[in-house]
Amino acid sequence: MANGVFDWEVPLVELEKRIEELRRFTRDEGIDFAEEIATLERKAEKLRQEIYASITPWQRVQMVRHSRRPTTLDYIGMLFDDFVELHGDRTIRDDPAMVGGIALLDGRPVTVIGPQKGRDTKENIRRNFGLPHPEGYRKAIRLMEQAEKFGRPIITLIDVVGAYPGIEAEERGQGVVIAESIRRMSFLKVPIICVITGEGGSGGALAIGVGNRVLMLENAWYSVISPEMCAQILWRDVKRAPEAAQSLRLTAKDLLELGVIDEVIPEPMGGAHRDPQAVAASMKEAILRHLAQLDQESPDELVEKRIARYRRLGAVALASGE
Amino acid sequence: MAKFREIFRGKSKYVTVRADSEEASAKKEVPDGLWTKCDQCGAMLYQKDLERNLYVCDKCGYHFRIGARVRIAQLVDDADAFVEFDKDLISTNPLDFPDYPQKLNATSEKTGLRDAVITGIGRIHGIETVLAVMDFYFMGGSMGSVVGERVTRAFERAGELGLPIVTVAASGGARMQEGILSLMQMEKTCAAVEKFSRKGLLFISVLADPTTAGVFGSFASLGDINIAEPGATIGFAGQRVIEETIRKPVPPSLQKAETVFNNGFIDMIVPRSELKREIGRLLLWHTAKGPIKSEKEAPSKGGERENDQGGNPQGEAGAQANPEASNPQGQAGSRESGAAQKAAASGGDLRMGVMAGSMESHLTVSGSANGTTNGPLKGGRADHTPA
Ligand SMILES: [Zn+2]
Numbered sequence: 001m002a003n004g005v006f007d008w009e010v011p012l013v014e015l016e017k018r019i020e021e022l023r024r025f026t027r028d029e030g031i032d033f034a035e036e037i038a039t040l041e042r043k044a045e046k047l048r049q050e051i052y053a054s055i056t057p058w059q060r061v062q063m064v065r066h067s068r069r070p071t072t073l074d075y076i077g078m079l080f081d082d083f084v085e086l087h088g089d090r091t092i093r094d095d096p097a098m099v100g101g102i103a104l105l106d107g108r109p110v111t112v113i114g115p116q117k118g119r120d121t122k123e124n125i126r127r128n129f130g131l132p133h134p135e136g137y138r139k140a141i142r143l144m145e146q147a148e149k150f151g152r153p154i155i156t157l158i159d160v161v162g163a164y165p166g167i168e169a170e171e172r173g174q175g176v177v178i179a180e181s182i183r184r185m186s187f188l189k190v191p192i193i194c195v196i197t198g199e200g201g202s203g204g205a206l207a208i209g210v211g212n213r214v215l216m217l218e219n220a221w222y223s224v225i226s227p228e229m230c231a232q233i234l235w236r237d238v239k240r241a242p243e244a245a246q247s248l249r250l251t252a253k254d255l256l257e258l259g260v261i262d263e264v265i266p267e268p269m270g271g272a273h274r275d276p277q278a279v280a281a282s283m284k285e286a287i288l289r290h291l292a293q294l295d296q297e298s299p300d301e302l303v304e305k306r307i308a309r310y311r312r313l314g315a316v317a318l319a320s321g322e
Numbered sequence: 323m324a325k326f327r328e329i330f331r332g333k334s335k336y337v338t339v340r341a342d343s344e345e346a347s348a349k350k351e352v353p354d355g356l357w358t359k360c361d362q363c364g365a366m367l368y369q370k371d372l373e374r375n376l377y378v379c380d381k382c383g384y385h386f387r388i389g390a391r392v393r394i395a396q397l398v399d400d401a402d403a404f405v406e407f408d409k410d411l412i413s414t415n416p417l418d419f420p421d422y423p424q425k426l427n428a429t430s431e432k433t434g435l436r437d438a439v440i441t442g443i444g445r446i447h448g449i450e451t452v453l454a455v456m457d458f459y460f461m462g463g464s465m466g467s468v469v470g471e472r473v474t475r476a477f478e479r480a481g482e483l484g485l486p487i488v489t490v491a492a493s494g495g496a497r498m499q500e501g502i503l504s505l506m507q508m509e510k511t512c513a514a515v516e517k518f519s520r521k522g523l524l525f526i527s528v529l530a531d532p533t534t535a536g537v538f539g540s541f542a543s544l545g546d547i548n549i550a551e552p553g554a555t556i557g558f559a560g561q562r563v564i565e566e567t568i569r570k571p572v573p574p575s576l577q578k579a580e581t582v583f584n585n586g587f588i589d590m591i592v593p594r595s596e597l598k599r600e601i602g603r604l605l606l607w608h609t610a611k612g613p614i615k616s617e618k619e620a621p622s623k624g625g626e627r628e629n630d631q632g633g634n635p636q637g638e639a640g641a642q643a644n645p646e647a648s649n650p651q652g653q654a655g656s657r658e659s660g661a662a663q664k665a666a667a668s669g670g671d672l673r674m675g676v677m678a679g680s681m682e683s684h685l686t687v688s689g690s691a692n693g694t695t696n697g698p699l700k701g702g703r704a705d706h707t708p709a
Contacts, residue, residue: 169558178539203505210509223502225498234498248498258502260506313510316411316467
């Protein structure tokens with residue numbers, strides 16, 4: 001990828017550039033290129049269809065890692081009327097890799113939580129590339145329990161490669177806090193809607209991903225392991241990540257088929273960064289629609305149905321002849 | 323299915339040596355097995371002595387990894403009376419993951435197990451208890467759908483029967499070959515723990531070597547009481563992943579049980595020779611209906627501690643020193659056969675549940691096991707996710 005353009009997009013981007021040039025010519029020089037523009041646009045549309053009809057899981061993984069892909073705070077800015085960020089896990093520190101607080105969703109207070117990647121190198125360093133420490137998950141647990149206290153629905157926006165693998169993270173109980181978060185989230189008596197917006201990496205994603213509804217952007221991935229790590233472990237060859245991405249069945253379409261997610265939110269061709277507002281609008285529509293359904297359920301029903309949702313997930317068979 | 327029955331007949335196949343990978347363990351597992359070299363101190367140990375010593379090196383105290391059957395025999399009073407749950411649940415290949423069925427079959431043949439956990443009901447110092455014991459030698463003890471389902475059902479049944487549960491984790495994490503469905507088992511088991519816990523029943527989690535990634539990140543962390551074995555590797559991220567991330571070496575002690583204990587995530591570290599006694603005491607203190615006599619008052623304590631379990635999985639020696647004999651545990655005893663029967667019956671019901679669930683596209687039930695072709699066997703680390 002160069003200048004935010006993926007290799008497979010180059011011919012398309014070249015075409016788009018030429019169309020743009022002709023338009024500028026028409027505007028600035030008064031020469032009529034309408035016919036040429038129309039031809040090129042048809043060509044571009046055809047090319048676009050071709051490229052994105054055969055997009056591979058691995059290409060999608062790369063798309064959601066695009067440097068201009070909207071981050072959690074970007075979506076929060078677009079989805080909600082207002083947002084008050086809250087900080088700290090009340091034990092050790094505030095983890096900038098996990099953000100959360102109270103937001104207004106069409107005037108209704110909700111709690112929103114999600115890992116936060118940086119939008120440039122400087123911010124990425126501050127936010128630890130969006131890889132939360134245990135205190136990030138403790139903050140998330142605190143805010144979720146606060147939401148339950150005040151009867152606020154919880155929206156989590158998930159874009160995380162995984163929980164941070166580091167010395168301090170281990171010392172502070174990364175595994176234990178993930179288990180705790182999953183356990184507590186499963187039993188919260190308020191509606192929970194999770195949206196996987198980019199990367200859904202393993203336990204670090206599931207820890208804030210136990211919902212009554214789990215929605216997923218079209219190009220997002222969600223799996224037990226990243227394709228690179230899978231390839232490294234299974235075949236000792238990280239270059240086989242594209243193959244692992246295929247085998248893991250980690251795309252939104254796969255997960256819908258497997259019953260792990262409830263709805264796929266479409267993205268513009270080329271990825272969410274090409275039209276963040278449109279993606280946010282679709283996401284908001286879906287959240288409101290699902291929330292309206294969940295508003296009909298009692299607190300106990302919300303818990304029961306959430307647990308039942310996961311209880312049925314798994315593929316087992318019975319050996320015959322026993 | 324003849325193949326499977328054949329596997330289950332033999333009891334001698336269990337791997338009893340520690341190895342860093344399945345390849346290595348397969349090599350070490352050669353049938354002669356008269357002598358085993360201690361991985362820690364290098365001492366040559368006579369197999370019979372090692373067995374009598376519960377697979378702990380008598381020179382340096384190193385705790386060898388042990389398979390689920392061996393562990394169960396060490397913990398329960400009578401291994402033959404152990405009633406196994408959900409024996410016939412087997413893995414499918416829901417993602418059509420390359421080579422997975424072959425790997426499952428090869429592992430089944432090698433270990434005599436159908437998946438990486440054995441669940442069931444048995445007595446520990448006379449107290450009826452549900453157990454879920456993992457086996458690292460089955461694809462690195464990785465948790466896929468069958469492990470998740472068996473563990474979940476074990477908690478559900480313990481809850482229905484009003485019995486305590488003891489889990490023994492030995493796992494590298496979630497099973498990669500079942501992808502997202504493996505991840506979902508983390509939620510299933512955590513929710514099962516909480517539901518069980520809300521009934522006021524006891525959950526003792528034993529963390530054996532290793533307890534990492536998705537299993538440490540789910541039910542194994544959530545015991546009312548977490549007990550680790552000495553020297554066990556316990557952690558979330560794999561050491562290599564941490565080193566690649568922080569670009570410096572990780573102190574080898576970081577994920578040792580002793581460090582994790584100091585960091586506050588484990589209640590106690592108990593050597594294998596004491597494990598059954600300690601679990602028995604905790605079970606008693608949580609289940610006895612009348613006053614409990616302290617072990618300290620028992621006259622025959624001290625010297626008998628070692629003998630209690632050493633080479634004697636029946637644990638009769640323990641029964642003398644253990645106060646349950648003089649306690650209203652007879653009550654529990656009379657309940658046992660009933661509970662075991664009920665458990666077996668509910669197993670049938672739950673099986674029907676799976677059948678019903680087969681309507682759902684993601685829960686596949688097929689009438690037969692996968693073919694028994696032998697496929698290439700990859701390393702233990704190949705079967706679980708490090709983070
Ligand atoms: Zn030794």
